Amino acid sequence: QSALTQPRSVSGSPGQSVTIPCTGTSNDVGAYRYVSWYQQHPGKAPKFMIYDVSERPSGVPDRFSGSKSGNTASLTISGLQAEDEADYYCCSYAGSYTLVFGGGTRLTVL
Amino acid sequence: EVQLVESGGGLVQPGGSLRLSCAASGFTFSSYWMHWVRQAPGEGLVWVSRIHSDGSSTSYADSVKGRFTVSRDNAKNTLFLQMNSLRAEDTAVYYCARERVDPTLDYWGQGTLVTVSS
Numbered sequence: 720q721s722a723l724t725q726p727r728s729v730s731g732s733p734g735q736s737v738t739i740p741c742t743g744t745s746n747d748v749g750a751y752r753y754v755s756w757y758q759q760h761p762g763k764a765p766k767f768m769i770y771d772v773s774e775r776p777s778g779v780p781d782r783f784s785g786s787k788s789g790n791t792a793s794l795t796i797s798g799l800q801a802e803d804e805a806d807y808y809c810c811s812y813a814g815s816y817t818l819v820f821g822g823g824t825r826l827t828v829l
Numbered sequence: 830e831v832q833l834v835e836s837g838g839g840l841v842q843p844g845g846s847l848r849l850s851c852a853a854s855g856f857t858f859s860s861y862w863m864h865w866v867r868q869a870p871g872e873g874l875v876w877v878s879r880i881h882s883d884g885s886s887t888s889y890a891d892s893v894k895g896r897f898t899v900s901r902d903n904a905k906n907t908l909f910l911q912m913n914s915l916r917a918e919d920t921a922v923y924y925c926a927r928e929r930v931d932p933t934l935d936y937w938g939q940g941t942l943v944t945v946s947s
Contacts, residue, residue, distance in 0.1 A: 722873070722875075729929075730899060753931055753932045753933070755933040755934070757874070757934075758872075758931075764924060764935075764937040764938065764939050764940060765866075765874065765924070765934075765937050767933060767935055769932060770929065770931065770933035770935075771931060771933070776935070806873075808873060808874050810874075810876075810934070812932040816886065816888040817876065817877055817879070817888050817890070818864070818876040818879070818932055819876060820866075820873060820874045820875060821873070821874055822873045823874065825872035
């Protein structure tokens with residue numbers, strides 16, 4: 720149950736695109752299409768942004784997209800806006816009814 | 830409107846016990862798997878536990894296995910987390926969360942803070 724690997728921080732200017740990678744193993748990210756992404760603003764509860772690798776729930780802007788290749792999933796945010804500044808966490812099903820989160824990435828909008 | 834409200838957090842000494850509750854409303858609680866996720870101060874999210882919609886199956890992170898027990902009362906729409914033999918490293922905000930039909934947590938509570946300290 721080792722945490723998935725994410726960069727501690729990423730940054731971008733308004734209007735630009737950023738990609739946050741999330742690296743796991745063949746036992747979690749690489750094994751299942753159950754990768755999800757969560758956004759968390761300071762002092763707030765997480766909000767789910769992407770499920771099943773690349774699906775967006777209703778209400779989430781299409782600027783947010785997800786993908787996966789092998790053991791690495793990615794969240795891309797295009798057309799950065801100030802309100803996108805937050806912490807982002809990936810999460811994967813890891814078998815045996817368990818989940819594993821990434822360590823989190825702080826997105827700074829310059 | 831889906832609502833999840835945690836309670837029961839507080840200050841407890843190392844080796845002590847605490848029982849967290851999560852009151853659910855706005856959906857058919859008995860139809861959903863539920864989870865506990867924690868977040869130590871300034872740290873990331875860590876998955877803790879999961880329970881089947883009817884309570885028949887549970888799973889735990891290795892770090893809490895044998896010390897924590899998840900349960901639910903579907904008649905009272907409430908999820909529980911019994912925490913025993915608490916350690917300083919269990920200090921965190923504990924969130925309850927609802928699972929969609931796939932392992933995605935679509936609704937979260939606001940969390941309850943557990944502090945383990947002498």
